Amino acid sequence: MVGTSLLDRLRHRQDSRAVLGRAARLTLVASVVFYACRYGAGSSVLATYGLFGVVATGSFARLPGPASQRARILLLALPVVWALIVAGSLLAWSTWAAAGGMLVVGFVVAFAGVGNPRLVGLASAFQLFYILASFPPYQPGTLPQRLGGVTFAVVLLAAAEVLLWPDPVPVSYRQRLTRAADGVAAFLDDTADTLTDRACGRDGSRERAYDAVAALDLARNPPEWAPTAAGAQDRALRTCAAALREVLAEADRLAADAPPEPIPDLDAARLLRACAATTRAAGRDLSPGAPPVDLGDLDAAIGRAEMAYPGGVGRAAADVARLCRDATALALADSARVFAVGTRVAVGARPDGGDAYAGLFEYAHRRPWTLYRRQFLSHLAPRSAHLHSSLRLAVALAVARVAAGVLNLTHGFWVLLATLTVLRTSAVDTRVALRPAVLGTVVGAVVSGLVMFAVDDPVVYAVVLPITLILAFGAGGLLGPLWQQALFTVLLTVVFAQLSSEGWRLAETRIVDVLLGAVIGVLAGVALWPRGASRDLRRNAAGYLLASGNAVDRIVEAVLGAAAHPGPAVEDVRRRMILVDSSYCQFRSERHDPGRQPVSWDVVLSAGHHVVPGAESLLRRNPPGCLADWPEAAALLRDTARHLHSAYGDLAGAVANDRAAAPMPAPSDCVDGLNRIRPLLGAADPASVRHLVEVDRWLAGLASSLARMRPSAPVESHQG
Template sequence: MRSLVGWVRRKDPQLVAVRRAARIMIVACLGFYVCRYGLNKPSMAPYALFGAVALGALSQIPGSPRQRARTLLAVLPVGWVLVTLGTVLSVTTWAATAGMFLLGFAVSFVGVGGPKLVGLAAGMQLLYILPCFPPYDPGSLLWRLGGLTMAVLLLAGAEVVLWPDPAPVPYRKRLGDAIGGLGACLHALADSWGGDPTGRDRLAALLPEATDAADALRPSRLPAAQRPASAGRRDRALSSAAGTARLMLGRAVDLYFTEVHEAATLPAATRLLRETAGCVESAAAWLHGTGPVPDTGHIVAALNEFRIARMNTDPNGLPPERLRLGSMALALGEWTKSLIFVIRVAAGLLPDHPDPTPPTAQPGQFWYAYRKVPNLWWHRLRENLTPRSVYFQGALRLAVALAAARLLAGVFDLSHGFWVLLTILTVLRTSAAETRSALKPALIGTVAGSIVAAGLLVVGVDPTVYAIILPFVMFIGFAAGPLLGFGWAQALFTLVITLVFAQVTPVDWRLAEARVLDVLVGAGAAVLIGVFAWPRGGGGELHRAVGNFIGGASRVIRETVSVMADGERPGTALPETRAAGMLADASYALYQSERHEASTIDWQATLVAGHHAVRGAEVLIRSCPAGGLLPSVGPLTATAWDVARRFERAAEGLLAHDRGFVERPTPERPAPVDWPDDLGSELYVIADLRAWLDGLRDDVTRIAGRPERVDGLRDRVSQLADGAT
């Protein structure tokens, strides 16, 4: 016994799976027994049991126990609607099939709104599937709704009082830790610039811890349900804050390797960096709940002071390298201003002025801060209503599979056809390869469970025995998936279903035979749809989405320099690339949920390169009037075109699914160009542009990086950002 407990502890250290299985078992059995034997309502009992299974076992609801309980209560009216529609549309096979397609798509597609909806999708699908089969019995609707209501109320209470799960670490705290570590690094860097001989060593000591804290924000390190990915304003702001913090940490590492002794405007840059560090730490304090909401006024004043100091320092005759540090410090300050702004948005303090983004460049970087919540949800749905969206693809392939399975079950009059659709929900994955990998354990488990179930039914055990053993089999079955694997879960769940129906209606050994047949039909439908509908899943769409994003970034680079040096009017490159980045982020999020062999492409570094291009361009275009750099158009164009071509080369390789492009030699840097040194204050803007372009050139070379083989501090930090912002 002790060895068994030790094995379970190793598999499930916090006993999350065991706690969850116990809660679902108690709620499902209690509801089932009360309805079946207490109230003597066989039509009510399955809904009390499967309601608990749908929202307890098939659903993944994020948050603390109290938050999960509130979510369950909030979705109860939606469950009523689905059960009602399933009951009404079961009048004919065609009506039920049409409803299955429309509701299957809608329930799955609304998951685009965030992790709570994604986690609920499979469970909500089951609430329509269960009543959409004969018998057509609208008279039992109230009893069905009563059973579902009992299940939800009991489950919500159990989440809070029955062995509640440990509350996960809030994303806000993780973000606070990362931003706090960044602030400490910036303070050490400022001390080093100010002459403190220990500052550089302190920075070197702080960076690994700050790196780990920022690494904890990577979506790949977080359960899908805990990622700030909803359509709401708060999650958008928190995600943007995380992306900004990762970019700032990368810039802090760059400054660690930058020579400062001969830098122009070093005292002014040091003051700006100290103010930047203070503002970053105030943001971390609010996230930790130990300080007020930070104000953008401090960093805005510091940026203005730095710009005035630069204007009062004549750069004529200075080598460009002496201007680089000030440009990098200015970029840090601008990113800090963005960080404080989104932290205020996350705190619910909306801007008291209209969106300053010019109409031709909208949507701007923080467009969501100026929109009402219903508009944000509609925007999220609308931007994903395209075949290029992985959310649209996933919802459509599932809807087609469920509708086809419902049609087959009706045409061939399968006695327990809802098992066909239940198999679709459990087997169909986002790619054909993943579907095939789930198919074998599903079939083996179902056959094994059916053999045991048939044996019980053939022997003719007294129904009381079914009622006694049901809780034990259910508990082991729901715990088996996380502890033993998918095949064991399928076997035991098959036995659970047999025990349930044996208590509701007269059955014989053919019930087990029907279970195997229905699973085979459902598995066949899942495989066919998986093969013909976007079989590559997130990996296939990721190449296209990220390729379009990186290709758009190359146009952003060219357009930015054309505006600043040639005086051209801003075009559509920025807003179009920002929209492409949203689809790329969504594709990467799905890709992370799938199993893949080690890739030759560092997708994280690829995405951060695109986001760096967009964010840098937004700041630079605001800092200089169009055509203000005309005297240096030649060197700027040559440098920008070289960087843009590197981005285009990466985009072409991604769109062609040519992973070998990362193995080919990186183009050499272009020949040195003669930079003017007599343009006065415009030299500072040129330095800002050069710092941005040099950073982008380094970013694009990291696409072929190997995150699992990172050597050196600069390379390690460069792998942090996912770009899922």
């Protein structure tokens, strides 16, 4: 039955070849390390730490990138591994000292993932190195052997990553961004054709563009691949994704407002084609060796479009629809230029200080330490899901270390390993992980005990070690958590049968240790933030939406000359965006109650995600005070902003209190909004008309994102 199940998994899992290749690589490296250290050098300490180094970095770690990058990460991580082993070895003299160190190490290692997602994949491995070293016997004199065994294992594994059956490289975020840029550029070309010839079809380019841009959502990318690091390049990639979403949204609006009759040589169509060419070239700029994108053609097209718009007082009164289309095209071009500058920053360049967009990329001129400090401070907040997860894990591991020390367990590190295996970010996920961990351990221990009771020759276990390794790394990964835990238990038995003489009682010890660790993990999962990211997401999203509504109000008051620059309000939205994105990424990784009707958090959060990039673009073209002398326009914009502020507040209340949000009426389009004051346009200053059109169409875009949300059920609860 196991063989049939394994064959079924091999047929249906697309990554089965990669899993087996990784298993073969780890088996070969682990066998060489263990045999060389245990039988070649005759040292059980070298063998223990060498084999553990392969298991921790090869099986527990999740590393991004191609084989060469993973090998480089392993080698760069060695100093951290040494420091953790030294710390654990020196604190092993006392249970309480080791537990205190576990509390600090557990939190710091887990929380470090806030600053760089590459550390997320290494977090479990780092914790395991400290755990192993922090248990008795207290023998500081064995430190050279401990460090030597781990170093030998990591270096050999790094070489094997490159030379032996390297894993296939998944699509990186940069490649996804390049594909999305190509898709959006194709849609821009089709939209430009539609503006000049209504008979032109788009041939599915809109749907393909939306699919490609949707793949950029952080929650749809593995944590070790998502660009969530605090560094300038990752921040630039996030800026590029936001700019590309704005380009697509503006292009969609422009396509929907295309004139019923073709307008040859429309300025907006020419500008769209220039945007398409620049967007496509900028996307390819993210590929290694690609030349920097040239912004000259786009800047020239923007200059021509600005000179032709609005073109005079008479035209402003007569052709409101044309004004709205031109305003949308210019806003689109602004976002396309942001995307192009962002790709330059993402490959390591710095924006020109005199560029109008340099302020948006001010972080490119900051020191990395400053950027990391800002990101860590943003997550040191009571509602940070990442902070909660890090504290939960650190406390659970510290309690497990105290329990193992007080009970004087021979293999106490198995207790902490079980806690680390069972504990998840929510009580629901912890409960799901508990059954395979416990049942798998029991099955593996029973099998191991029977085998050890019948066979007492270490030579036999030395011979079968490679078989148990390939089963634990390969078959276990394909058959699921229960079999993985069972086969891993058998592997540990085979290894320790060659290191000690405990016999079949080793299996009994394994069961007791895992049960204790599982109980501690379950208690921590139930007692500390058991709902995982669900509640944090609701609270963070509510605060984010309220801040977005406040920022909209401040921006409108600023362009009307009634308030100071809205920079602090926009910065507040950006700071809250970091928290809500982190909560959402963790939320997407958790299980939830299938009986509840989920709401589309993508749509909820997009209502806020359009505020910051759109506001920055708007303020670059429409500085504070630009409409200060037009009271009729002020009345129109304040009325719209008031309704938007109220809608953001209602949505925030619905998210926070688990109730349905009031439906938002479909907003009037740009033309209808300006038609209300059409008699005023004839005598208005052309520049003021342009500012009014651009501010009004930005507000209409925000209203459209809110109008898409009509939940028929409470927003979300997801009890866990």
